[in-house]
Amino acid sequence: MIKVKVCGVTTYENALMVAQCGVDLLGLNFYKPSPRSINPEDARYLCSQLRAVMGASCPVLVGVFVNDSVDEVAHILRYVGLDFAQLSGDESAAMVAELRGRAFKAIRPMDESVALDDAAYYAPYFPQNDHIPSLLIDAYHPGLYGGTGEGASQTVAQTVKAQVPRMMLAGGLKPENVGERVRAIQPWGVDTASGVEDGIPGIKSEAKVKAFVTAAKSIEVAGD
Numbered sequence: 001m002i003k004v005k006v007c008g009v010t011t012y013e014n015a016l017m018v019a020q021c022g023v024d025l026l027g028l029n030f031y032k033p034s035p036r037s038i039n040p041e042d043a044r045y046l047c048s049q050l051r052a053v054m055g056a057s058c059p060v061l062v063g064v065f066v067n068d069s070v071d072e073v074a075h076i077l078r079y080v081g082l083d084f085a086q087l088s089g090d091e092s093a094a095m096v097a098e099l100r101g102r103a104f105k106a107i108r109p110m111d112e113s114v115a116l117d118d119a120a121y122y123a124p125y126f127p128q129n130d131h132i133p134s135l136l137i138d139a140y141h142p143g144l145y146g147g148t149g150e151g152a153s154q155t156v157a158q159t160v161k162a163q164v165p166r167m168m169l170a171g172g173l174k175p176e177n178v179g180e181r182v183r184a185i186q187p188w189g190v191d192t193a194s195g196v197e198d199g200i201p202g203i204k205s206e207a208k209v210k211a212f213v214t215a216a217k218s219i220e221v222a223g224d
């Protein structure tokens, strides 16, 4: 069944609600300019409480980073108690390699040709762990690294999907459109940040998260 990631939770209570809606991966954002950013101390508390309460059903906990160094990412992963890192900036393939299977890359290709180049460039360092995507594809934006609410091109996503074992689709996904996007693109997983909020970045709506999970998981994906 398709994997669902909800990204950019900022409080323990809201994260617990999202986790109890049945998401597979939960994202915490460490990019300070993001309206969904969380500081490492609050994130550490959130993760330890969530693991204590959820036990084995705790979602995979992912930190989102933009252009931090390997040392900074590795330190935050350890200090906060995260499982994996999502690299949403301009990080090199060498940086993904240095994180030794603990990181996956998010790309925002402008067109099909850039998408194919990006997929080939990162392919040697795709993580092998099947709890996380090999690669995440988000909408192109000239000035922002994510959380824009804009959709990724369907053709670009389909092109990347054909090259990648586990592609996670992001960008403008919400309860109203996720089913149709899953049916058309057949990704391994879907990710949403702004699409399950009620206008307050970093605080997710229970009704929207539930509707998103139900809509995404009700579509049959090839290989299920």
Ligand SMILES: O=C(O)c1ccccc1N[C@@H]1O[C@H](COP(=O)(O)O)[C@@H](O)[C@H]1O
Residues within 6 Å of the ligand: 007, 008, 027, 029, 031, 034, 035, 036, 064, 066, 088, 106, 136, 138, 145, 146, 147, 148, 149, 150, 170, 171, 172, 173, 191, 192, 193, 194, 195
């Ligand atoms: O959510 C953010 O603010 C953000 C900022 C910088 C990098 C990544 C960010 N979030 C990622 O953006 C995509 C899609 O967001 P949306 O659903 O279109 O709002 C998602 O991958 C988040 O992980």
